[in-house]
Every structure is written in structure tokens, then in C-alpha cells.
Amino acid sequence: MPTTKKTEATSEPTEYQVRGRSAFKVDLTPAGVVVNTVFVTDDDQVRSMPAVFPNLEYALNQLDALRGMVVNQFAQAAELGMKSLQAGSGEAELNSTEETPK
Secondary structure, three states: OOOOOOOOOOOOOOOOOOOEEEEEEEEEEOOEEEEEEEEEEOOOOEEEOOOOOOOHHHHHHHHHHHHHHHHHHHHHHHHHHHHHHHHHHHHHHHHHHHHOOO
16 A cells, blocks of 8 residues: 655745835726726836725725726727727728729
8 A cells, every 4th residue: 555745835925015006007908998906116116916995085086096097098999989980081082082083
């Protein structure tokens, strides 16, 4: 009968403090607006981390700021869409005038 040995490995948690602030990273993609929470350290490094809301007032202020960022991204998408339509319309007008017999 085979024998098995049990081994235990303990890992000391590496603890260190990082100072900075939670932030939202908001991006416009073809699928829509993507929101990620990040942590920006005091030395301007950006790390993926969940946002921490220590109290209700702070949470509501942050969510209001996020709402504004999302609205701005959709406004930018609408502006880009309008410019694209205008550019397409201008090309269509140019093509139709080039195709008319003189």
C-alpha cells in the first residue's frame, strides 16, 4: 500500500501600505461605455482595484461623479456618430455631383 506524505506550506502575507485614491476609468468602446475601478497611487501608478466607499456621503459623491463621466462618454459617442454621418453625407453629395453628366 503506497504511503503519502503530507506537507504544509505556510505563506507569510506580504503586507504593505499604498497611499492614493480610488478612481473610475471610463472608456468608450463599440459595445458601449466600460467602467473599471482603479487605484491611483501617490506616485501616479494605476492599479486595478475595487473602489472603497468608507461612508455614504463619499459613495454618493463618487457615484455622482461617475454618472457625469458616463454621460460625457455617451455625449462624445453621439458627437462622433454625428460627425461620421456628416462625413458620409458629404461623400455621398460629392459622388452624386461627380456622376451627373455634363
